Amino acid sequence: MLYVEILGNLPEMAQGEVRALLEMASPEFRIIERDYLFLALKGDKKAFPLLNRLGLAHEYGELLFSAKSLEELYSKAENVKWKNYIRGTFKVDRETMVNCSHLVENVEKKLGAIISKRGFKVNLSSPETLIRVYCGKKLWVGIRERFFKAKPFNERKADQRPFYKPIALPPRVARAMVNLARAKKEVLDPFMGTGGILIEAGLMGLKVYGVDLRRDMVEGAKRNLEHYGVKNYVLKQGDATKLRELFPDKTFEAVATDPPYGSSATLGGRKREELYKKALSSIYDVLDGYLSIAFPAQFNAEIVAEKIGFEVLEKYYQRVHSSLDRYFYVMRT
The missing domain is CATH 3.40.50.150 (Vaccinia Virus protein VP39)
Structure with a gap:
């Protein structure tokens, strides 16, 4: 599973761009759900070279799971094999979208504590692995693969x-x-x-x-x-x-x-x-x-x-x- 956070100025065109690149990567890859500007994708790392071409996107990465409540998020986090995803130090970062339906003020600390108990070290300034929590109608947890900087x-x-x-x-x-x-x-x-x-x-x-x-x-x-x-x-x-x-x-x-x-x-x-x-x-x-x-x-x-x-x-x-x-x-x- 993968995710893309698209830009908000041309969201339908941005979604079409993601769909086109997935289609080029594999006929089996597709968008399975959209939550405001968050797209959940069926796909794997074979799509990364094409997703690197994105224009109308903030970032993309590997999607670990979704949850309908904070309780479900923390429960699922306890069962994730974090050693398969975290390389070096980590940080949990939250994205609160305009349609956020959950009280997520402390989600970074609580999810970070769950992961820290597995022996991983937090680095808030320059983490090697960035764990992203998106709050929309659902809660989504993923690992950022690439952020598209505006400067270039x-x-x-x-x-x-x-x-x-x-x-x-x-x-x-x-x-x-x-x-x-x-x-x-x-x-x-x-x-x-x-x-x-x-x-x-x-x-x-x-x-x-x-x-x-x-x-x-x-x-x-x-x-x-x-x-x-x-x-x-x-x-x-x-x-x-x-x-x-x-x-x-x-x-x-x-x-x-x-x-x-x-x-x-x-x-x-x-x-x-x-x-x-x-x-x-x-x-x-x-x-x-x-x-x-x-x-x-x-x-x-x-x-x-x-x-x-x-x-x-x-x-x-x-x-x-x-x-x-x-x-x-x-x-x-």
């Missing part, structure tokens, strides 16, 4: 890159889009802009392919990729509506992209809906797998995509600001 993501925000344009996806969202596309070896972004999606994919160890209509964007994306140490890339200046011309002998396993939402000047002189329709058709021609794509809410992407031949699997809403509502879609050829 913040260092990859648009205004921190050598080539900077203000309109860009947050790195965590860009990473989630790559994961939703089920990319295992490679990913194409036909509207790469400054390369935000490609940076995240490249840092996951994927080979990245990017296309943009503007030469300055291609050169700028190259600078950004090199800045973050991404070396395995192919960038082309070209039209996202003519991908087969750009890649005559190539079929991609995954596409993740965020098409422009702006004026005709930023859309190559074309109307927005016309561009989206032609781009979807072009992507379909070079894709054998999954597409993760964002569109403004006003564009009826589902009807257009299904007419082309896509199967629309998932759809996640986000209100960006007063003039932009959008959906993130996951589609399959």
Whole structure:
């Protein structure tokens, strides 16, 4: 059993990202329960390499057990073979979620005392093993495997890159889009802009392919990729509506992209809906797998995509600001 604590800003999309990574790890792995932002998973350590790719998550780890009361938690803790889980010193840390239904003020001390009696040493400042207690509708006890620090993501925000344009996806969202596309070896972004999606994919160890209509964007994306140490890339200046011309002998396993939402000047002189329709058709021609794509809410992407031949699997809403509502879609050829 495993657990993931997801972020609260796009919780449904975050859950979809976890589901996609579990699916890639094993057809038997799945989400079995959600308690606010806590996901209980059927899976084992084979999922760790893929869960390390998470974007919309605080942390993940090994889930030991759940309980419906504090009494049940302490009873179960007495029967855990802690020697199988604790390496070196330990600390018990509590996460009280907004739906917490239990009085958990002293749970760290009481659970810590149970474990200490087994001969393990507490270290509150720098423990080698962190035991996590989540309080929601249920109580959940797990061992943290990895915490996703905010700083590395913040260092990859648009205004921190050598080539900077203000309109860009947050790195965590860009990473989630790559994961939703089920990319295992490679990913194409036909509207790469400054390369935000490609940076995240490249840092996951994927080979990245990017296309943009503007030469300055291609050169700028190259600078950004090199800045973050991404070396395995192919960038082309070209039209996202003519991908087969750009890649005559190539079929991609995954596409993740965020098409422009702006004026005709930023859309190559074309109307927005016309561009989206032609781009979807072009992507379909070079894709054998999954597409993760964002569109403004006003564009009826589902009807257009299904007419082309896509199967629309998932759809996640986000209100960006007063003039932009959008959906993130996951589609399959």
